[in-house]
Amino acid sequence: MVLTNKVAVVTGISKGIGHALCKQLLAKGAVVYGLGRNNATDLSSDQFHFICCDIRNLNEVKETFRQIFSAVKHIDILINNAGLGYFGFLENLAEEHWHEMFDTNINGMFYCCKQVLPSMKKQQHGHVINIASTAALEGIAQVSGYCATKWAVKGLSESLYKELRDFGIKVTCVYPGSTKTDFFRNSATVKPHNQMLMPEDVALLVVQSIEMPDNFNSVNLEIRPLHVRKT
Ligand SMILES: NC(=O)c1ccc[n+]([C@@H]2O[C@H](COP(=O)([O-])OP(=O)(O)OC[C@H]3O[C@@H](n4cnc5c(N)ncnc54)[C@H](OP(=O)(O)O)[C@@H]3O)[C@@H](O)[C@H]2O)c1
Numbered sequence: 001m002v003l004t005n006k007v008a009v010v011t012g013i014s015k016g017i018g019h020a021l022c023k024q025l026l027a028k029g030a031v032v033y034g035l036g037r038n039n040a041t042d043l044s045s046d047q048f049h050f051i052c053c054d055i056r057n058l059n060e061v062k063e064t065f066r067q068i069f070s071a072v073k074h075i076d077i078l079i080n081n082a083g084l085g086y087f088g089f090l091e092n093l094a095e096e097h098w099h100e101m102f103d104t105n106i107n108g109m110f111y112c113c114k115q116v117l118p119s120m121k122k123q124q125h126g127h128v129i130n131i132a133s134t135a136a137l138e139g140i141a142q143v144s145g146y147c148a149t150k151w152a153v154k155g156l157s158e159s160l161y162k163e164l165r166d167f168g169i170k171v172t173c174v175y176p177g178s179t180k181t182d183f184f185r186n187s188a189t190v191k192p193h194n195q196m197l198m199p200e201d202v203a204l205l206v207v208q209s210i211e212m213p214d215n216f217n218s219v220n221l222e223i224r225p226l227h228v229r230k231t
Contacts, residue, residue, distance in 0.1 A: 012082025
Protein backbone atom coordinates (compact mmCIF):
# COMPACT_ATOMS: atom_id res chain seq x y z
CA MET A 1 0.00 0.00 0.00
CA VAL A 2 1.31 3.45 -0.86
CA LEU A 3 1.18 5.56 2.30
CA THR A 4 0.90 9.03 0.79
CA ASN A 5 -2.01 10.78 2.56
CA LYS A 6 -3.14 7.57 4.25
CA VAL A 7 -4.45 8.41 7.72
CA ALA A 8 -2.79 6.62 10.62
CA VAL A 9 -3.57 6.84 14.33
CA VAL A 10 -0.76 5.81 16.67
CA THR A 11 -1.06 5.62 20.46
CA GLY A 12 1.84 6.33 22.83
CA ILE A 13 4.01 8.54 20.68
CA SER A 14 6.20 10.52 23.09
CA LYS A 15 9.11 8.08 22.89
CA GLY A 16 10.21 4.56 22.00
CA ILE A 17 8.49 2.43 19.36
CA GLY A 18 5.49 4.77 18.94
CA HIS A 19 7.76 7.73 18.32
CA ALA A 20 9.79 5.77 15.74
CA LEU A 21 6.55 4.67 14.05
CA CYS A 22 5.34 8.27 13.72
CA LYS A 23 8.65 9.37 12.18
CA GLN A 24 8.64 6.57 9.61
CA LEU A 25 4.97 6.95 8.69
CA LEU A 26 5.46 10.70 8.21
CA ALA A 27 8.53 10.06 6.06
CA LYS A 28 6.33 7.84 3.86
CA GLY A 29 3.80 10.65 3.40
CA ALA A 30 1.09 9.46 5.80
CA VAL A 31 -1.07 11.81 7.84
CA VAL A 32 -0.45 10.83 11.44
CA TYR A 33 -2.64 11.44 14.48
CA GLY A 34 -0.46 10.80 17.51
CA LEU A 35 -2.30 10.08 20.75
CA GLY A 36 -0.66 10.25 24.13
CA ARG A 37 -0.28 11.93 27.47
CA ASN A 38 2.84 13.70 26.17
CA ASN A 39 3.87 14.92 22.74
CA ALA A 40 7.33 14.47 21.25
CA THR A 41 9.25 17.68 20.62
CA ASP A 42 10.73 16.62 17.27
CA LEU A 43 7.56 15.46 15.47
CA SER A 44 6.90 18.74 13.72
CA SER A 45 5.22 18.26 10.35
CA ASP A 46 2.09 19.61 8.70
CA GLN A 47 1.00 16.00 8.44
CA PHE A 48 1.38 15.33 12.18
CA HIS A 49 -1.39 16.06 14.68
CA PHE A 50 -0.89 15.43 18.36
CA ILE A 51 -3.97 14.85 20.48
CA CYS A 52 -3.53 14.72 24.23
CA CYS A 53 -5.28 11.54 25.31
CA ASP A 54 -4.82 9.10 28.14
CA ILE A 55 -6.02 5.91 26.50
CA ARG A 56 -7.17 4.53 29.86
CA ASN A 57 -9.93 7.11 29.88
CA LEU A 58 -12.87 6.07 27.68
CA ASN A 59 -14.33 9.58 27.50
CA GLU A 60 -10.99 11.02 26.38
CA VAL A 61 -10.67 8.30 23.75
CA LYS A 62 -14.21 8.96 22.46
CA GLU A 63 -13.58 12.72 22.28
CA THR A 64 -10.24 12.14 20.53
CA PHE A 65 -11.79 10.04 17.77
CA ARG A 66 -14.68 12.48 17.47
CA GLN A 67 -12.06 15.20 16.79
CA ILE A 68 -10.23 13.04 14.26
CA PHE A 69 -13.41 12.11 12.39
CA SER A 70 -14.41 15.77 12.26
CA ALA A 71 -11.12 16.46 10.43
CA VAL A 72 -10.82 13.39 8.18
CA LYS A 73 -13.38 11.12 6.51
CA HIS A 74 -11.60 7.87 7.21
CA ILE A 75 -8.83 6.24 9.22
CA ASP A 76 -6.75 3.70 7.29
CA ILE A 77 -4.41 2.49 10.03
CA LEU A 78 -4.71 2.17 13.80
CA ILE A 79 -1.56 1.26 15.71
CA ASN A 80 -2.24 0.39 19.33
CA ASN A 81 1.22 0.87 20.76
CA ALA A 82 0.89 2.58 24.16
CA GLY A 83 1.84 0.26 26.97
CA LEU A 84 3.92 -0.23 30.07
CA GLY A 85 5.15 -2.84 32.50
CA TYR A 86 5.71 -3.36 36.20
CA PHE A 87 7.72 -6.30 37.41
CA GLY A 88 8.48 -8.38 40.51
CA PHE A 89 7.00 -11.23 42.51
CA LEU A 90 3.21 -11.30 42.12
CA GLU A 91 2.50 -10.85 45.82
CA ASN A 92 4.60 -7.68 45.82
CA LEU A 93 2.91 -6.16 42.77
CA ALA A 94 0.91 -3.09 43.83
CA GLU A 95 -2.78 -3.34 42.93
CA GLU A 96 -2.63 0.06 41.24
CA HIS A 97 0.23 -1.12 39.02
CA TRP A 98 -1.73 -4.25 38.07
CA HIS A 99 -4.72 -2.10 37.12
CA GLU A 100 -2.57 0.48 35.32
CA MET A 101 -1.12 -2.27 33.11
CA PHE A 102 -4.52 -3.76 32.27
CA ASP A 103 -6.12 -0.33 31.80
CA THR A 104 -3.36 0.74 29.40
CA ASN A 105 -2.22 -2.41 27.61
CA ILE A 106 -5.61 -4.00 26.94
CA ASN A 107 -8.53 -1.78 27.98
CA GLY A 108 -7.10 1.23 26.11
CA MET A 109 -6.62 -0.97 23.04
CA PHE A 110 -10.28 -2.07 23.25
CA TYR A 111 -11.44 1.56 23.56
CA CYS A 112 -9.46 2.64 20.48
CA CYS A 113 -10.53 -0.35 18.36
CA LYS A 114 -14.16 0.28 19.27
CA GLN A 115 -14.02 3.86 17.96
CA VAL A 116 -12.39 2.92 14.65
CA LEU A 117 -13.90 -0.40 13.58
CA PRO A 118 -17.39 0.80 12.52
CA SER A 119 -15.89 3.23 10.00
CA MET A 120 -13.31 0.68 8.79
CA LYS A 121 -16.13 -1.81 8.24
CA LYS A 122 -18.12 0.77 6.30
CA GLN A 123 -15.16 1.66 4.07
CA GLN A 124 -14.30 -2.07 3.73
CA HIS A 125 -10.64 -1.56 4.40
CA GLY A 126 -8.26 -0.76 7.19
CA HIS A 127 -5.34 -2.14 9.16
CA VAL A 128 -5.25 -2.55 12.94
CA ILE A 129 -1.82 -3.21 14.40
CA ASN A 130 -1.49 -4.21 18.02
CA ILE A 131 1.89 -4.11 19.73
CA ALA A 132 2.05 -7.12 22.05
CA SER A 133 5.40 -8.57 23.16
CA THR A 134 7.21 -11.88 23.28
CA ALA A 135 5.79 -11.80 26.82
CA ALA A 136 2.52 -12.76 25.08
CA LEU A 137 4.09 -16.04 23.94
CA GLU A 138 5.45 -17.47 27.19
CA GLY A 139 5.26 -17.06 30.94
CA ILE A 140 8.16 -15.18 32.55
CA ALA A 141 9.02 -15.23 36.25
CA GLN A 142 8.39 -11.86 37.89
CA VAL A 143 6.66 -10.56 34.76
CA SER A 144 3.27 -12.18 35.48
CA GLY A 145 1.04 -9.11 35.35
CA TYR A 146 2.60 -7.74 32.18
CA CYS A 147 2.52 -11.20 30.55
CA ALA A 148 -1.17 -11.50 31.44
CA THR A 149 -1.96 -8.20 29.67
CA LYS A 150 0.01 -9.16 26.58
CA TRP A 151 -1.56 -12.65 26.40
CA ALA A 152 -4.85 -10.77 26.39
CA VAL A 153 -3.58 -8.63 23.49
CA LYS A 154 -2.72 -11.81 21.58
CA GLY A 155 -6.18 -13.28 22.20
CA LEU A 156 -7.90 -10.06 21.18
CA SER A 157 -5.79 -9.72 18.05
CA GLU A 158 -6.15 -13.29 16.78
CA SER A 159 -9.91 -13.14 17.34
CA LEU A 160 -10.19 -9.77 15.62
CA TYR A 161 -8.18 -11.07 12.67
CA LYS A 162 -10.78 -13.79 12.13
CA GLU A 163 -13.66 -11.41 12.82
CA LEU A 164 -12.55 -8.68 10.43
CA ARG A 165 -10.97 -10.34 7.41
CA ASP A 166 -14.32 -10.63 5.57
CA PHE A 167 -14.73 -6.86 5.99
CA GLY A 168 -11.43 -6.20 4.21
CA ILE A 169 -9.71 -5.20 7.45
CA LYS A 170 -6.26 -6.52 8.29
CA VAL A 171 -5.12 -7.24 11.83
CA THR A 172 -1.48 -7.66 12.73
CA CYS A 173 -0.17 -8.50 16.17
CA VAL A 174 3.49 -7.68 16.77
CA TYR A 175 5.60 -9.53 19.33
CA PRO A 176 8.88 -7.69 19.84
CA GLY A 177 11.55 -9.04 22.15
CA SER A 178 13.47 -6.66 24.40
CA THR A 179 13.76 -3.29 22.71
CA LYS A 180 16.05 -0.43 23.71
CA THR A 181 13.52 2.09 25.02
CA ASP A 182 12.44 3.65 28.30
CA PHE A 183 10.19 0.62 28.88
CA PHE A 184 12.54 -0.91 31.47
CA ARG A 185 12.42 2.12 33.79
CA ASN A 186 10.33 0.10 36.29
CA SER A 187 12.63 -2.93 36.19
CA ALA A 188 15.18 -3.45 38.94
CA THR A 189 17.13 -5.99 36.90
CA VAL A 190 16.96 -5.15 33.18
CA LYS A 191 18.63 -2.06 31.76
CA PRO A 192 18.49 -1.11 28.05
CA HIS A 193 21.58 -2.08 26.04
CA ASN A 194 22.76 -2.14 22.45
CA GLN A 195 22.10 -5.82 21.79
CA MET A 196 18.39 -5.26 22.28
CA LEU A 197 16.19 -4.54 19.27
CA MET A 198 16.15 -0.88 18.27
CA PRO A 199 12.75 0.87 18.25
CA GLU A 200 13.43 2.07 14.67
CA ASP A 201 13.87 -1.54 13.52
CA VAL A 202 10.61 -2.66 15.12
CA ALA A 203 8.89 0.33 13.49
CA LEU A 204 10.44 -0.56 10.12
CA LEU A 205 8.89 -4.04 10.17
CA VAL A 206 5.50 -2.64 11.17
CA VAL A 207 5.61 -0.12 8.31
CA GLN A 208 6.65 -2.86 5.89
CA SER A 209 3.64 -4.93 6.98
CA ILE A 210 1.39 -1.94 6.26
CA GLU A 211 2.93 -1.55 2.79
CA MET A 212 2.29 -5.14 1.71
CA PRO A 213 -0.19 -5.81 -1.12
CA ASP A 214 -3.93 -5.66 -0.38
CA ASN A 215 -4.45 -9.42 -0.26
CA PHE A 216 -1.54 -10.03 2.15
CA ASN A 217 -1.97 -9.93 5.90
CA SER A 218 0.91 -10.48 8.34
CA VAL A 219 -1.14 -11.84 11.22
CA ASN A 220 1.62 -12.45 13.77
CA LEU A 221 5.06 -10.86 13.69
CA GLU A 222 7.53 -12.25 16.23
CA ILE A 223 10.76 -10.26 16.36
CA ARG A 224 13.82 -11.15 18.41
CA PRO A 225 17.40 -9.94 18.55
CA LEU A 226 19.70 -12.38 16.79
CA HIS A 227 22.37 -12.32 19.47
CA VAL A 228 21.44 -12.69 23.11
CA ARG A 229 23.74 -10.81 25.45
CA LYS A 230 25.55 -13.12 27.84
CA THR A 231 25.88 -11.35 31.19
N1 LIG B 1 10.75 -2.08 25.01
C1 LIG B 1 10.51 -3.38 24.98
O1 LIG B 1 11.37 -4.21 25.32
C2 LIG B 1 9.18 -3.90 24.48
C3 LIG B 1 9.13 -5.22 24.04
C4 LIG B 1 7.91 -5.72 23.59
C5 LIG B 1 6.81 -4.92 23.54
N2 LIG B 1 6.87 -3.64 23.96
C6 LIG B 1 5.65 -2.84 23.90
O2 LIG B 1 5.87 -1.81 22.98
C7 LIG B 1 4.98 -0.73 23.27
C8 LIG B 1 5.79 0.56 23.30
O3 LIG B 1 6.71 0.48 24.37
P1 LIG B 1 8.16 1.16 24.32
O4 LIG B 1 9.15 0.08 24.46
O5 LIG B 1 8.26 2.09 23.17
O6 LIG B 1 8.12 1.92 25.73
P2 LIG B 1 8.23 3.48 26.10
O7 LIG B 1 9.46 4.06 25.50
O8 LIG B 1 8.06 3.52 27.58
O9 LIG B 1 6.97 4.13 25.37
C9 LIG B 1 5.65 3.85 25.78
C10 LIG B 1 4.72 4.90 25.21
O10 LIG B 1 3.38 4.63 25.66
C11 LIG B 1 2.83 5.85 26.17
N3 LIG B 1 1.78 5.61 27.16
C12 LIG B 1 1.87 4.90 28.30
N4 LIG B 1 0.72 4.95 28.97
C13 LIG B 1 -0.14 5.68 28.21
C14 LIG B 1 -1.49 6.09 28.36
N5 LIG B 1 -2.22 5.73 29.44
N6 LIG B 1 -2.06 6.84 27.40
C15 LIG B 1 -1.34 7.21 26.31
N7 LIG B 1 -0.05 6.87 26.11
C16 LIG B 1 0.53 6.11 27.06
C17 LIG B 1 4.02 6.57 26.76
O11 LIG B 1 3.73 7.94 26.87
P3 LIG B 1 3.92 8.84 28.20
O12 LIG B 1 4.43 7.97 29.30
O13 LIG B 1 4.83 9.93 27.76
O14 LIG B 1 2.55 9.33 28.47
C18 LIG B 1 5.07 6.30 25.68
O15 LIG B 1 4.94 7.21 24.62
C19 LIG B 1 4.31 -1.08 24.59
O16 LIG B 1 3.03 -1.62 24.33
C20 LIG B 1 5.22 -2.15 25.17
O17 LIG B 1 4.51 -3.01 26.04
C21 LIG B 1 8.04 -3.10 24.42
